[in-house]
Amino acid sequence: xxxxxxxxxxxxxxxxxxxxxxxxxxxxxxxxxxxxxxxxxxxxxxxxxxxxxxxxxxxxxxxxxxxxxxxxxxxxxxxxxxxxxxxxxxxxxxxxxxxxxxxxxxxxxxxxxxxxxxxxxxxxxxxxxxxxxxxxxxxxxxxxxxxxxxxxxxxxx
Amino acid sequence: xxxxxxxxxxxxxxxxxxxxxxxxxxxxxxxxxxxxxxxxxxxxxxxxxxxxxxxxxxxxxxxxxxxxxxxxxxxxxxxxxxxxxxxxxxxxxxxxxxxxxxxxxxxxxxxxxxxxxxxxxxxxxxxxxxxxxxxxxxxxxxxxxxxxxxxxxxxxxxxxxxxxxxxxxxxxxxxxxxxxxxxxxxxxxxxxxxxxxxxxxxxxxxxxxxxxxxxxxxxxxxxxxxxxxxxxxxxxxxxxxxxxxxxxxxxxxxxxxxxxxxxxxxxxxxxxxxxxxxxxxxxxxxxxxxxxxxxxxxxxxxxxxxxxxxxxxxxxxxxxxxxxxxxxxxxxxxxxxxxxxxxxxxxxxxxxxxxxxxxxxxxxxxxxxxxxxxxxxxxxxxxxxxxxxxxxxxxxxxxxxxxxxxxxxxxxxxxxxxxxxxxxxxxxxxxxxxxxxxxxxxxxxxxxxxxxxxxxxxxxxxxxxxxxxxxxxxxxxxxxxxxxxxxxxxxxxxxxxxxxxxxxxxxxxxxxxxxxxxxxxxxxxxxxxxxxxxxxxxxxxxxxxxxxxxxxx
Numbered sequence: 068x069x070x071x072x073x074x075x076x077x078x079x080x081x082x083x084x085x086x087x088x089x090x091x092x093x094x095x096x097x098x099x100x101x102x103x104x105x106x107x108x109x110x111x112x113x114x115x116x117x118x119x120x121x122x123x124x125x126x127x128x129x130x131x132x133x134x135x136x137x138x139x140x141x142x143x144x145x146x147x148x149x150x151x152x153x154x155x156x157x158x159x160x161x162x163x164x165x166x167x168x169x170x171x172x173x174x175x176x177x178x179x180x181x182x183x184x185x186x187x188x189x190x191x192x193x194x195x196x197x198x199x200x201x202x203x204x205x206x207x208x209x210x211x212x213x214x215x216x217x218x219x220x221x222x223x224x
Numbered sequence: 225x226x227x228x229x230x231x232x233x234x235x236x237x238x239x240x241x242x243x244x245x246x247x248x249x250x251x252x253x254x255x256x257x258x259x260x261x262x263x264x265x266x267x268x269x270x271x272x273x274x275x276x277x278x279x280x281x282x283x284x285x286x287x288x289x290x291x292x293x294x295x296x297x298x299x300x301x302x303x304x305x306x307x308x309x310x311x312x313x314x315x316x317x318x319x320x321x322x323x324x325x326x327x328x329x330x331x332x333x334x335x336x337x338x339x340x341x342x343x344x345x346x347x348x349x350x351x352x353x354x355x356x357x358x359x360x361x362x363x364x365x366x367x368x369x370x371x372x373x374x375x376x377x378x379x380x381x382x383x384x385x386x387x388x389x390x391x392x393x394x395x396x397x398x399x400x401x402x403x404x405x406x407x408x409x410x411x412x413x414x415x416x417x418x419x420x421x422x423x424x425x426x427x428x429x430x431x432x433x434x435x436x437x438x439x440x441x442x443x444x445x446x447x448x449x450x451x452x453x454x455x456x457x458x459x460x461x462x463x464x465x466x467x468x469x470x471x472x473x474x475x476x477x478x479x480x481x482x483x484x485x486x487x488x489x490x491x492x493x494x495x496x497x498x499x500x501x502x503x504x505x506x507x508x509x510x511x512x513x514x515x516x517x518x519x520x521x522x523x524x525x526x527x528x529x530x531x532x533x534x535x536x537x538x539x540x541x542x543x544x545x546x547x548x549x550x551x552x553x554x555x556x557x558x559x560x561x562x563x564x565x566x567x568x569x570x571x572x573x574x575x576x577x578x579x580x581x582x583x584x585x586x587x588x589x590x591x592x593x594x595x596x597x598x599x600x601x602x603x604x605x606x607x608x609x610x611x612x613x614x615x616x617x618x619x620x621x622x623x624x625x626x627x628x629x630x631x632x633x634x635x636x637x638x639x640x641x642x643x644x645x646x647x648x649x650x651x652x653x654x655x656x657x658x659x660x661x662x663x664x665x666x667x668x669x670x671x672x673x674x675x676x677x678x679x680x681x682x683x684x685x686x687x688x689x690x691x692x693x694x695x696x697x698x699x700x701x702x703x704x705x706x707x708x709x710x711x712x713x714x715x716x717x718x719x720x721x722x723x724x725x726x727x728x729x730x731x732x733x734x735x736x737x738x739x740x741x742x743x744x745x746x747x748x749x750x751x752x753x754x755x756x757x758x759x760x761x762x763x764x765x766x767x768x769x770x771x772x773x774x775x776x777x
Contacts, residue, residue: 082563082566082567084567084570084571085563085566085567085570088567088570088571088573088574089570091574091577092570092573092574092577095577126559154558154559154560154561154562154563154566174562174612175562175563175565175566176562176565176566176568176569176604176608177566177569178569178573179569179570179573
């Protein structure tokens with residue numbers, strides 16, 4: 068199945084029951100999904116692997132809260148789109164999250180269909196960005212072919 | 225209950241004010257009147273005593289003159305000359321030409337024999353020795369008699385003087401026509417009720433009084449009540465009218481010159497003054513009463529209006545506080561519910577996913593599972609709607625400001641709900657003020673407010689009815705009224721109408737959040753929502769939105 072994944076998603080939520088199920092369901096729909104129960108774990112995973120979209124619960128008790136995690140995530144992978152998920156009407160934190168570069172926010176409970184649509188939109192955006200970067204790189208390489216080695220080095224990191 | 229409290233207060237204020245302002249006025253009026261009346265009466269009494277004294281002096285002067293003439297005649301002539309009737313007649317003529325009022329003149333010797341007489345009566349030869357006046361004149365030298373009715377039915381009196389000539393003495397006696405001094409007395413009978421007369425010691429009239437009684441009859445006057453000098457006496461006559469008397473004793477205390485004056489006539493001035501004073505005081509009282517009642521009423525009505533306003537503001541403040549607290553709580557609860565709901569959604573979703581797996585398609589209860597899962601999803605959806613509705617306003621807490629034409633928003637609302645209303649045979653009419661300014665507000669939120677109010681009105685009416693929507697500018701605000709002619713809201717429910725989850729609709733039909741959200745939206749805009757409802761007549765919601773002029777772009 069892994070090879071069929073359209074894109075990779077990281078779900079961060081302290082609600083274990085939710086996390087397990089959503090991972091399974093998204094996986095079933097061809098979206099390679101991993102889960103993290105808290106912010107630290109999520110950041111760890113992000114450093115290890117590449118994710119296209121992150122679904123992040125804004126309010127998590129203990130440890131890092133959603134906003135903090137988001138800030139760190141953007142440092143690690145600026146191009147990865149983050150969708151905020153909230154059960155609370157804490158619009159202020161949602162707005163803050165948007166300012167920090169989150170793609171959008173969703174209010175719990177959200178239907179899977181809606182969630183998938185939103186994830187796809189975020190992925191498309193990210194793809195678009197990647198595309199632009201790729202074409203910019205191609206242009207650059209065509210002008211300075213020597214840089215291809217440099218590029219590969221960076222990619223390895 | 226409330227009304228009686230105000231009327232009680234009003235009555236108290238009026239009574240107190242009247243008491244405090246009227247009492248001094250009345251006391252002052254009465255004091256002035258009694259002081260003035262006292263002074264006036266004293267003045268009248270004084271006037272009468274003056275008149276009485278003046279008259280007494282005139283009468284006394286008259287008597288003294290006559291006595292003096294008689295004395296000088298007696299003193300300048302000898303007894304022998306006097307008893308010569310020719311001589312006596314000459315003297316009589318001289319006396320009459322100088323002074324007048326002498327009717328006759330006679331000479332009486334020491335033994336009381338009338339020796340010579342000049343006059344109309346035949347008195348010569350009479351002996352007066354036994355008469356009491358003879359003894360008196362012999363003892364005192366001068367005697368003036370009381371008035372008596374003479375031979376010709378004319379009032380007279382006698383003056384007799386004694387002349388001591390060596391060892392024997394004789395008497396010169398003259399009759400005086402009292403008509404002459406009656407003239408003097410009558411001159412003092414002034415005004416309508418003024419009278420002047422003379423009485424003797426036992427109260428017999430010596431002159432003809434103007435009223436009551438005849439000369440030489442006994443008067444009702446108590447002469448003993450007049451002291452020495454001039455005394456004023458007040459009496460009441462048979463008609464209960466007050467009469468003032470002033471009497472002066474003359475003729476060595478034998479006669480009393482009396483001035484009689486009806487008080488009423490003299491008091492006319494006082495009475496007109498009194499009437500004027502009463503009129504002034506009464507009009508003052510009337511003015512005070514009117515002013516007091518008027519100002520008190522005005523004060524009370526202002527107070528009442530202020531109380532009502534304060535009460536309304538209090539109620540509104542309490543309502544806002546309550547709703548704010550409930551809002552916070554609701555947001556907290558929402559979070560706690562949303563997370564489990566999300567888990568339920570995922571778990572049921574997962575079950576559904578699994579049901580589609582091939583092995584399970586053969587299970588005979590597969591349809592039952594499907595139905596159950598669908599039902600769970602349906603009810604999660606229901607719960608989600610409730611919670612989201614509760615957070616509906618909060619999610620849009622950051623209002624999106626745009627230029628809003630309130631009338632356009634209302635018309636849009638009417639268009640949106642028009643069909644729903646028509647199905648239920650409800651007419652929506654609008655009366656929108658054309659000169660409303662464009663304001664800066666969140667149009668979507670306003671839309672939600674009007675949608676909530678109008679759809680509530682439709683639900684309240686049920687079937688057949690009408691809804692009126694009005695908009696107008698009121699100073700710095702725009703007022704929008706949504707009235708329906710539905711059944712109204714019972715009073716006990718009116719207080720809770722803006723509370724979250726309070727609904728009058730059937731379970732499952734209304735979330736009880738519409739008006740709560742409406743209230744919160746309008747309050748966030750700096751406005752207010754009010755409700756007036758009368759059972760059986762309908763309900764009116766008034767939305768007041770402050771006019772915020774959009775910034776120029």
